[in-house]
């Protein structure tokens with residue numbers, strides 16, 4: 159189905175609300191008119207809480223199943239906080255989907271490594287669903303997730319489920335363990351040398367805080383993965399989401415249009431520049 163007017167928020171209703179972590183919820187949104195537009199794993203919507211404001215939030219559900227837009231939101235300020243407090247039945251405005259998706263067609267025939275830091279797993283989750291839907295087209299699929307502590311692991315039950323599958327490898331690490339934690343402790347890039355990756359075969363998809371992505375990219379390069387096979391999802395403040403206002407400018411790129419998924423070799427130079 160064709161996407162609606164990109165400037166005009168459409169009314170959507172909160173159908174389901176699930177608390178994920180302290181301060182983070184997953185909202186399932188249904189359109190008040192028409193059908194859910196198609197989206198690509200890696201894209202985002204602009205969610206507008208009436209009277210509060212509008213923010214960019216990634217799509218975190220299965221692009222090929224369901225009739226809802228699924229979004230996982232962390233309360234960091236006015237608008238995201240208002241989103242996390244919405245109850246079932248509330249209406250919000252939705253514009254989108256916007257931006258580039260993960261390069262899943264390019265990944266066909268390759269081993270795929272997904273590296274998530276914290277809430278960065280949300281935009282990667284649709285990529286996992288898409289890889290599983292056509293599992294035979296890919297080589298190894300390795301998912302690495304870094305969280306602050308065991309209580310901060312997003313989608314924990316689903317990760318456990320994925321971990322039991324023989325066609326996925328899931329590695330979890332936490333910055334700070336508790337007495338019950340039996341897994342890795344430390345930052346997520348430290349897992350990379352232990353994954354036995356074939357650098358020529360591997361394509362990497364990375365999402366998390368910018369500092370985590372910088373260290374992850376360095377660890378991937380040190381493992382021999384070429385810069386053009388590393389893809390990062392960048393976050394920048396968004397206003398228009400249609401490459402008109404300049405709020406999301408990142409060097410020569412408008413992240414709302416060329417991103418959020420950008421190839422590392424195209425952004426390596428500017429990623430290293432503070433405050434760009």
Ligand SMILES: Cc1cc2nc3c(=O)[nH]c(=O)nc-3n(C[C@H](O)[C@H](O)[C@H](O)COP(=O)(O)OP(=O)(O)OC[C@H]3O[C@@H](n4cnc5c(N)ncnc54)[C@H](O)[C@@H]3O)c2cc1C
Nearest residue numbers: 213214215216230231232234235236237238393394395418
């Ligand atoms: C493409 C994209 C996808 C995103 N996906 C998600 C998602 O799936 N879930 C989610 O919870 N958040 C996501 N974000 C981040 C979300 O848009 C910001 O957290 C939100 O804009 C904060 O707005 P606020 O009014 O609640 O907070 P504000 O009061 O505006 O800011 C609170 C804090 O967040 C920082 N901040 C504000 N906007 C951004 C931004 N765009 N990127 C990074 N830091 C920001 C501010 O500097 C400040 O420290 C995404 C952002 C982008 C650009």
Ligand code: FES
Nearest residue numbers: 397399403404414
């Ligand atoms: S958000 Fe306006 S140019 Fe990207």
